[in-house]
Amino acid sequence: MLSILLPYLVAITLLTITPGLDTTLILRTAALESKGDALKAAMGINLGCMVWGLLVAVGLGAILASSALAFVVLKYLGAAYLAWLGLQCILKPRHHLRGDQPVTHQENWWLKGFYTNILNPKVGLFYLSFLPQFIPAQHAVFMWTMGLVFIHIVLSIIWAFCLIALTQPLAQYLKQSAVIRRLDRISGVIFIGFALKLIGTKLNP
Known part of the structure; x- marks a missing residue:
């Protein structure tokens, strides 16, 4: 169990703190509106993660129950997608955050x-x-998928609290071009590593 969860925790923690649209929204809301509004935005973001998790958990269960061929196809498509993400992060790292639009007052x-x-x-x-x-292998796909998603959500909430509590210094740090490029490249290496790991994965529902 530890050999499975420890690599996941390391990878998902790094990927959680890599700046993206969610981080940008939380930082801007905390800076321009209030910390309470930023917390609401963070909770909404994680509710979205929960919905995606439910959809994926149901979908994975259906795929794995259908046939071994379906899983093999999913495995190689997933590995190709992760490898593509990794190469994009390594070869074309971002120099600035996107989605940094002005915040409108009185938003839900x-x-x-x-x-x-x-x-x-x-x-x-x-x-x-x-x-x-x-x-x-031989474990409930739905329960494990939701458990992994729940871990991601917990880490995201902790990170959101850190962002909100330390808005000014973290905003300045995370918006630095060198920091964004470095985190993107590290994430890219992780994506490619797990793409290779996924190819060798054997999953028996």
Whole structure:
């Protein structure tokens, strides 16, 4: 169990703190509105993660129950997607954060955070391609998938609290071009490593 969860914790922690749309929304809301609004946005973001997790958990269960061939196809498609993400991060790292639009007053920050996440299909694709390699053989796919998603959500909430509590110094640090490039490249290496690991994954529901 530890040999499965420890690599997942390391990888998902690093990927959680890598700046993206969610981080940008939380930082800007905390800086321009209030910490309470930023917390609402963070909760909305994680509600989106939960919905994506449920969809992927149901989908994985159906795929694995259908046939061994379906899983092999999923495995190689997932590995290809992770490898593509990794190469993009390594060869074309970002120099600045995207989605840094002005914040509008009187927003429903729960819905703002939720829509930011649920309308981003990359979250579902990431779960679908990344999580299967951490589900042990002969274990319930749905329960394990939701457990892994729950771990990600807990880490995301902790990170959101850190972002909100230390908005100014963290915003300045995470928006530095060198920091963004470095984190992207590290994430890229992780993506490629887990793409290779996924190819060798054997999953028996």
